[in-house]
Amino acid sequence: MEIRESELPSIGRKFQMTNEQGEKIVIVVHDDGRREIYHFDHSSPDESISMVTLTDEEARQIAFIVGGLLYKPKMLENIDMALGDLVIEWYKLEAGSKCAGHTIGELDIRRKSGATVIAVVGKGNAKQINPGPDYVLGEDSTIVVMGERKQIIEFKQIIRNGCD
C-alpha cells in the first residue's frame, strides 16, 4: 500500500492511503497530539463519509490493536512468536521534563519497572543503541523501551514523575 505523506503547516501532518478495496483513508496527526482518521468512499474522493478523533493516548492504544501487538490474528501467530507479550514502545521527553538531565541509572528504570531501555534517540537524531546506566537523558530525546505491557505502564509512571 502506498502512503502519501504531506505537511499541513500550523496544523500537523497528513497521511493518505488507499487500501485494496479502493477505499481512501486519511490520517491527520495534529501538532497538539490529536489524531483524526477519515474514511473516504471511492465514489466521492472530495468528501469524507466518516471520521473519528482520537487523543494521543487513545491513538496509541488503537495502534497496539491494529498493529497486532495485543492480539495477533491466528494466521500470523507463528511469524514472530519470540516477541510473545513483549511490547516495544517509544516515549518522547517533553521540553522541561523532570527526567531531562538525569541518567538512566538514576531513574532506576529497569529495577523499578522491569522494562529495558533499548535505545535513545537524542537531539539531532543522535542514536544510542543499548545505552548504559550512565547515559544522560536530554530534553526532546525519544526513549525506546521494551517490556511487558505492565512494565511499560510502570516505566511511563517513572518518566512522568521524574526521579523524586
Place this chain on the structure above:
Amino acid sequence: MEHIVFEIGLAIGLIALGGLVSSKLRFSVIPFYILIGMAVGPHAFHWGAFDLRFIHSAELIDVMGRIGVLFLLFYLGLEFSVGRLLKSGKSIAVGGTIYIAINFTLGILFGWVSGFPLEEILVIAGITTISSSAIVAKVLVDLKRTANPETEMILGIIMFEDVFLAVYLSILSGLILSGSTSVGGVALSALISLGFMLVVLFVGRKAVPLLNKYLNIKSNEVFLLVIFAALFIIAGFSEKLHVAEAIGALLVGLVLAETQHRKRIENLIIPFRDFFGAIFFFGFGLTIDPTTLFTKETIWLSLGAVVVTLLGNFVAGMLAGRSAGLTPKSSTNIGLTIVSRGEFSIIVANLGKAGGLLAVLQPFAALYVLILAILGPLLTKETKLVYKALNKIFKWDVPKRSVPEQ
C-alpha cells in the same frame, strides 16, 4: 494615572467577555475583540472609577497593542520555514502565485478606481490581499476538512501570502514611514528595508550553530528573557531604520525558526501572543469611532472591497485548484476558505495609521475585516450550497447519485 490598573483590568475584562461570547457563538475571536473595542472608547459613558472611555490608559493600551503586533509577527516567523516553502511543490507555487497576482491586482485596481492617492491604494491592496491564517486554519480543523484533497493547496496559498506579507510590509513601511516624497527617496527607503531584511536573514543563517549553542539555557525564565531581549532590541532597531518594527520581529522569528530551540520558544511565546494580540485588536477597535463606520463612504468602500475579495478569491481558488488537478468541487472550497480576513489586514491598516495616511482607512479596514471574518467561515461551512448553485450554471458535473450526508 490613579485608576490605571483598574482601567486596564476593565479592558481585559471586556476582551475576555468578547472572547467568551465568540466561543459561545463559535466564531473567530478577532472580530469580537474589535467590536468590543469599538463599543467603548472616548464616546462611551463613565461613572466614577467605572470609566469606559479608556482615556488615561489609551497610551498604555496602544503600547501593549504594539507589543501584540510584535508577537504576532514573531510567531509567524517562527512558524514559517524556508525549507517547507521550497519543498511545497510546483502546483502550490503555481496556485500561490495565481492567488497573489489576481488578488493584489484587484486590490490595486479597487483602490485606484475609488480615487485614492498612491500610498492609500497600496495599503488597501495589502488589506484586501492577505487572508487570516488563524481563521483559515481554525475553520479547517473545526469543519474536519483537514483530510480533504484541497487542504494542502489552501495552506500552501496561505504560506505564499505570508511571504508576500513579509516583503510587502517591508517595502510599504519603507515607503510610508520614511516620509520621503521624491521617487528616489522612496526607492531608497524601500531598498534599505529590503537590504536590512536580507542582512538579518543572512547573518542569522550563519549564526544558527552559535545560537543553538548559546541558547542552551536551562532556566525557562532566563531563556525567555534572552529571547524577548533579542526580539525587542532588533524590532526597535529596525524602527530606527524606518523599517516597521513588525518586520524586525518577523525576522527574529525567521532566524530562530532555524534553530533547535524553535519548539521551546513557540511554547513559551504563545500565551504572550494571545494576550497582547487580543489587546492589539481591542486597541484597534478603541481608536475607531463607531459612527464613522456607518458613513456612506466607509460602507460603500467596505462592501465594494468585500465583493472584489469574494470574486478574486473564488476565481483564484478555482484556477489554482483546477491547475493542480483538483475537482471543481474541491476548487470551490479553496476560494471560499481563504476568503476570511483578520489579523494581517488590521496590521497593514495600522501601518497606514502610523504613517498618517487618510483616516478613512481604519474604519474601512475594521468594517471590511468584521464582514469577512464572520462571512468567511460561514461561506467555508456552506461551500456545498455555493457549489450546487454554481454547478447549475456551469454544469461541472451531473450528480450520478446522492451521496449520504454526514
